[in-house]
Amino acid sequence: MSSHTLRQSVPALLVGTFFIGLFVILFSPYALRETSLFVYFMIIALVATVVSGSAILRHHGMRRYIYLLISAGNVCFIAYLVGHRFTTAMPIDMMLFIQNFFYLIMALIVITQSIEIRTLKLRTFDVFALLSFLIVGALHIFFYTKNGGQYVTSLNGFEEQMLLISLYMVLGFLYLNRIVTSGQGFRVMLLIGILGFTTASIINELQLLTGIGHELLHLLQVISILIISISYLFDESTEDVLAHDSVFDYVIYSTIVMLYMLASDRLLGTSIVDSMIANAVLLLLIRQFVVAKQNALISHRLHTVNTDLEVAVTTKAHELELREQQYRSLFAYHAEPIFLFDLDGEVLSVNEAGSSVLGHDTETLIGSNILDIIEQTDRSAYTNVLRDLTNGRPQTLDVNVVTEDGSARVWQLMNIPMIIDGEVEGIYAIVKDITQMIVQQEQILYQANHDSLTGLHNRYALQEQIERLIADGRPFTLMFSDLDGFKEINDQFGHHMGDQLLQHIGKRLRSALLPNEYAGRLGGDEFIVVAEHNDDEILVERLRRLVYRPPYFMAGNLVEIHASIGIVRYPEHGTTLKHLLSNADLAMYKAKDKGRDETVIFAPALRVDKEERKLLMEGLDMALEKGEISLYLQPQVDASTKAIIGAEALMRWQRDGKFIPPSEFIPIAEETGHIHDLGRWMIHETFQLMYAFEQGDIDLPKLSVNLSVRQLFDEHLIDYLTTLFERFPIEPSRLNFELTETVAAHQSDRVLNRILELKALGIKLSIDDFGTGYSSLAYLVRYPIDELKIPREFTMQLEENREYQTVTATIVAMARQLGMALVAEGVETEYQETFLRRIGCNSMQGYRYAKPMPLDEFVIYYMKQNA
Incomplete structure (x- = not known):
């Protein structure tokens, strides 16, 4: 209740x-x-x-x-x-x-x-x-x-x-x-x-x-x-x-x-x-009884208090002993070295990890001074720490030390005052070896500022250096270079060979620079050199002589590489990093447009070229879909009989009623990757045309088409050609693929295997622009080449330069000795024709006979010639 x-x-x-x-x-x-x-x-x-x-x-x-x-x-x-x-x-x-x-x-x-x-x-x-x-x-x-x-x-x-x-x-x-x-x-x-x-x-x-x-x-x-x-x-x-x-x-x-x-x-x-x-x-x-009972109660309480006190004292003593053991365990078995020393640095105690890291036993270390193992440069700073610790606040300091075996280490010392009765009587120093961490930090810092492949400064380090020069107002020259033909090397030999080439270029760049010059890699095959002087002509000549013109010998192959270089000067060509890089990029692309292996200094007029280049790049995206790309044919004739013995298929781009020269859009197509789609379109059109000729009354013995490096090393090329042969069953020997000498000259197994695959299909192969590149003639023996084409650069010099006559005659004689056919390009005058016929070359191609023409005009021309 x-x-x-x-x-x-x-x-x-x-x-x-x-x-x-x-x-x-x-x-x-x-x-x-x-x-x-x-x-x-x-x-x-x-x-x-x-x-x-x-x-x-x-x-x-x-x-x-x-x-x-x-x-x-x-x-x-x-x-x-x-x-x-x-x-x-x-x-x-x-x-x-x-x-x-x-x-x-x-x-x-x-x-x-x-x-x-x-x-x-x-x-x-x-x-x-x-x-x-x-x-x-x-x-x-x-x-x-x-x-x-x-x-x-x-x-x-x-x-x-x-x-x-x-x-x-x-x-x-x-x-x-x-x-x-x-x-x-x-x-x-x-x-x-x-x-x-x-x-x-x-x-x-x-x-x-x-x-x-x-x-x-x-x-x-x-x-x-x-x-x-x-x-x-x-x-x-x-x-x-x-x-x-x-x-x-x-x-x-x-x-x-x-x-x-x-x-x-x-x-x-x-x-x-x-x-x-x-x-x-x-x-x-x-x-009296109340007193007796209260006394009994007091006695009971006293007994209880004494018992509780005894238990408390025993418990406290046990706790103190336990804490002492815990402290001993923490001190003795701690993984990090721990030192106890007085305010002068004399070691009073050290745990096993401390004696082990220094290579001394505990007895030897006790009584020694901690300052003796610290590098001389850090002793004064640590002495100040020992003095300042009397205020009772912990301090941390990084010092360099030398161990017994002579190895240099970096220690982070966490110094904790030992306070007894309110006074600092000593110092605990907990040691953390941060040597590896510092090495890693230096590696991270190095990686943050250097290109991992070439060892040169990376984009961010270069930007900081250039912005520092701009902030200081110091004039300098910026040279922007891009390797010519680097993509072809990657496609031909593989990216591992391209990476090796970039590494070799990085080494040459570092050895070719003066103390007031800096080099870095922006990415890919783009390099920047910053020089705190205006002697850009001397700088370019030195880099071409030491870095770009000498061939590179890699994996048993001689690789020739050149560079297109754009140059800007600060503050003449820009006052900000963004403007300088943009202008240098314009100058570099202008150098490529001039024929590569060129050097161009920025001029305001290049901005107009940049806009035109941008329009071309945008136009290539939809050129095939809009039908702006067409196939032109240039006849190849027998100079003695004037009979058509073949033709070369050429690509033309007509945009808004205006023809854009191949020399302008083909490099852009190779740079942007459009060359892959354009090349496939050309091969498809060539097969379809040859099939139509064979079904009609046009008996064209040979039709040549250029095969780019990207197409040659396309892993699906052979399958694609096999499919076209099934769709358009033409005579394979009438199809001729023209390869650049740069590709053929590199005697790699990859090139040989692909050439053998093409030959297995019955396709004939020719070397275009033979003699214009740095090449070894050994590939003419190794590869099953059917034809050599004398380049236009040689043909145009026959009337004025006897050296070119000698070289051309040598090419013709060598081809005959090797059993190869010959075609001379760029024939325009009677003298050129007469000289070529006299040295034994009757197959010719050029404006003396016919310029490249659309298909319907070529058919009319072919019919008239045969009639």
């Missing part, structure tokens, strides 16, 4: 019980009043006994003992009621004994509760006892003088002592209720019950009431008994207040108090002095 419910129900129960008794007293017939009250009182007393008896079973220890006393008191009261009702059955002495015994039990209950108040100090107890003693003494004197001795004869000694103890309990409970909230309900109920019973008993003895007044006093006593019995309902204590005390002590003490009260009532007189002496001795007896 909750406390709130008890506060509502218990008062109603007590008030109802009282008014029922009052009703019996007032309204019962006189003859039946005593019997009705006896029955009523017996019922309430029995109920109270049952309630207190059940409390005995619910509690243990001191609480059980208290409810045992209450139950004993209830039994005595029942015996008293029976004896009072049947006077003839019980002697008067027995009635007095039961009554006195009941008073004794009530007194023990009060005393026991008093002793349980552990918060009641002795000084407070003395004040309460003295006050109670004075009140009882004053009442005793008052009634004695007023009644002339009647008080002494009518008042029992037990009742007086009950009053004394009750007053003492009232004061004690009032104090306890003020400072202790737990158990207030139980204490109040017990207090009200005992005071009510004692007051009613004393009034009954003093006034000797009869009739209704006597019966009302008995009703009050019965209600008080009920209140005492149901007080346990308000007991909030879950365990004994003095759980360490033995109940046996209270039983002995209760017996002593009972014997004393009986003895004092029988041995001492009933005078005022005797009564006061008895009361004083009783209070002293109670006080």
